Structure formats: structure tokens, C-alpha cells
Amino acid sequence: MQKYNTSQREILISFFKEHADELLSVNDIAAGVSDKQISKSAIYRNIAMLSDEGIIKHFVLEDSRKSCYRYISNRECKSHFHLTCKKCGKTMHMPKSTSEEIVNLIGENSAFKTDISQTVFFGLCENCK
Amino acid sequence: MQKYNTSQREILISFFKEHADELLSVNDIAAGVSDKQISKSAIYRNIAMLSDEGIIKHFVLEDSRKSCYRYISNRECKSHFHLTCKKCGKTMHMPKSTSEEIVNLIGENSAFKTDISQTVFFGLCENCK
DNA sequence: CTAGTTGCAAAGAGTTTGCATGGCG
DNA sequence: CGCCATGCAAACTCTTTGCAACTAG
Numbered sequence: 001m002q003k004y005n006t007s008q009r010e011i012l013i014s015f016f017k018e019h020a021d022e023l024l025s026v027n028d029i030a031a032g033v034s035d036k037q038i039s040k041s042a043i044y045r046n047i048a049m050l051s052d053e054g055i056i057k058h059f060v061l062e063d064s065r066k067s068c069y070r071y072i073s074n075r076e077c078k079s080h081f082h083l084t085c086k087k088c089g090k091t092m093h094m095p096k097s098t099s100e101e102i103v104n105l106i107g108e109n110s111a112f113k114t115d116i117s118q119t120v121f122f123g124l125c126e127n128c129k
Numbered sequence: 130m131q132k133y134n135t136s137q138r139e140i141l142i143s144f145f146k147e148h149a150d151e152l153l154s155v156n157d158i159a160a161g162v163s164d165k166q167i168s169k170s171a172i173y174r175n176i177a178m179l180s181d182e183g184i185i186k187h188f189v190l191e192d193s194r195k196s197c198y199r200y201i202s203n204r205e206c207k208s209h210f211h212l213t214c215k216k217c218g219k220t221m222h223m224p225k226s227t228s229e230e231i232v233n234l235i236g237e238n239s240a241f242k243t244d245i246s247q248t249v250f251f252g253l254c255e256n257c258k
Numbered sequence: 259c260t261a262g263t264t265g266c267a268a269a270g271a272g273t274t275t276g277c278a279t280g281g282c283g
Numbered sequence: 284c285g286c287c288a289t290g291c292a293a294a295c296t297c298t299t300t301g302c303a304a305c306t307a308g
Contacts, residue, residue: 006282083243086247270298278289
């Protein structure tokens with residue numbers, strides 16, 4: 001957990017904010033901030049902290065084994081599902097009502113308790129399909 | 130894609146069949162067949178082939194960066210969602226009708242085209258919750 | 259036979275860590 | 284000032300690859 005507010009931390013937070021709803025790999029991030037003063041280990045360490053704090057969310061796509069991260073714009077993101085486009089990597093937010101409907105539907109048909117924040121729908125977005 | 134039916138390939142297929150519905154890491158697999166005659170590179174190469182053939186499915190859990198694999202018992206697995214328990218790793222199969230209902234629900238509310246076979250619900254199973 | 263597969267060891271990619279230096283509060 | 288964070292390089296883990304030997308068909 002973070003104690004100090006370093007310039008490296010701020011560089012990363014702004015970068016994530018500028019790329020909200022995009023899945024960013026560590027390389028994407030490193031490339032995006034390459035003109036700034038920040039080492040790769042600082043990137044890794046800050047990302048881990050931001051992830052612990054719930055400011056960004058960690059992901060691993062099935063095809064690459066690389067870690068990716070997405071900025072969590074608001075804390076309500078825990079009450080709705082996310083839809084991520086396999087092609088362009090953009091993430092959309094499913095309406096809360098639809099999300100709840102899906103959770104209930106699953107609950108009715110099995111004893112499985114779905115974790116909304118851990119589940120991501122993959123598919124194709126309007127532009128890519 | 131496979132051409133020959135080697136003993137190493139058969140060792141792996143039986144191991145996957147014995148552990149259907151479990152998420153197996155490469156280490157799990159290597160440990161499970163350590164008494165058999167098979168090298169780690171053969172495991173990796175066969176797994177890649179089995180995955181291409183659709184006999185097993187590749188996964189990466191969010192927390193570890195490790196690849197995991199699950200045996201696909203029947204080819205119908207493309208028309209229903211899977212529910213994976215975050216705790217014990219077991220996978221359940223959602224009824225096809227429920228799966229379709231969910232896909233439709235999403236389609237009604239957005240232009241997103243969900244890919245059933247790429248999407249996995251994470252949560253807690255009856256025993257673990 | 260002969261092309262695909264294996265085992266080994268070496269190479270790669272991504273990530274983590276130890277340690278001295280530097281900076282926030 | 285004291286502790287936390289940084290940068291660098293080395294270490295680690297998981298996975299892939301080159302190559303000679305082996306084997307299924």
C-alpha cells in the first residue's frame with residue numbers, strides 16, 4: 001500500500017485515466033510514459049499498489065500470458081459486468097439492471113454465486129464485429 | 130496439429146480425462162504424470178496441439194500469470210457458458226437455455242456480440258460459498 | 259524409410275527482488 | 284531526519300526453441 005505520493009505514481013495514474021476503458025499491458029504503459037522519468041520496476045511496483053488499492057484492475061488475456069490493467073473509473077464498477085472486445089480491447093459497462101438480471105438467472109439455475117467484479121464478458125464490440 | 134499418436138500424447142489425454150472440469154496448470158500436469166515417461170517440453174508441445182484441436186481449453190487466471198487447461202469433454206461446450214469456482218477451480222456447465230438467455234439479454238441492451246466459449250463466470254460453487 | 263515427436267539444454271519474455279541512492283512528509 | 288520509493292542489475296518463473304536422436308505409420 002502506498003505511503004508517499006511520488007511523481008512516478010502520478011505519472012501512472014494520469015496515464016491510466018487518459019486510457020480509461022482500455023486494457024493496457026505493462027509494455028503499453030512503459031511505451032506511453034517513456035518520455036517521463038520512470039523505471040520499469042517503479043512501473044511494476046506502482047501497478048501492484050494501484051491494483052491493491054482498487055484503482056486499477058488486473059487481467060490476463062487468454063492468448064498472451066501478459067498482465068493487463070484497466071483503470072477503474074468509479075467504484076460502482078463492482079456492481080455491473082464488463083464487456084471487453086477481444087479485438088480492440090475496449091471495455092464497456094453493462095447496465096446494472098442487466099447485470100443483476102444475469103446474476104439472478106444463474107442463481108435460479110444453479111447454486112453458483114457469481115462474482116461480478118471477477119467476471120468479464122469477451123466478445124466483439126459494435127465496431128469490430 | 131498432431132500427426133502421430135505417441136505414448137506421451139496418450140498419457141496427457143488420459144490425465145486430462147481423469148481430471149475433467151478441473152483447471153490444471155502445467156505444473157499440476159507435470160506433477161501428475163511425473164511417474165510417466167514424458168519431458169516438460171513434450172508436455173508444452175502436446176498441450177498446444179490438444180488446445181488447437183479443441184480437446185482442451187486454455188485459460189489464464191487473473192491472479193497467477195500461469196496458463197491453465199481444462200479438458201473439454203464434449204464439443205457442445207461451445208454453446209454454453211462455464212462457471213468456474215475461484216476457490217476450488219472446478220468448472221460447471223451452465224444450461225444451454227440459460228446461456229442463450231444471457232446472450233440475448235446482452236444483445237438487447239448493447240451491440241456487443243458475446244463469445245460464449247471465451248467467457249467464463251467466476252464465483253463460488255455450492256460447496257465453497 | 260521419412261517426417262513428426264522427443265529430450266535436453268539454452269534462450270526468451272515477463273516479472274520480481276536486493277541493495278544503495280534519493281525524495282516525500 | 285526517517286522511512287518509503289526509485290533505479291539498476293541480477294535473479295526467477297514460465298514458456299519456447301534448436302538440434303540430434305528416436306519412433307510411428
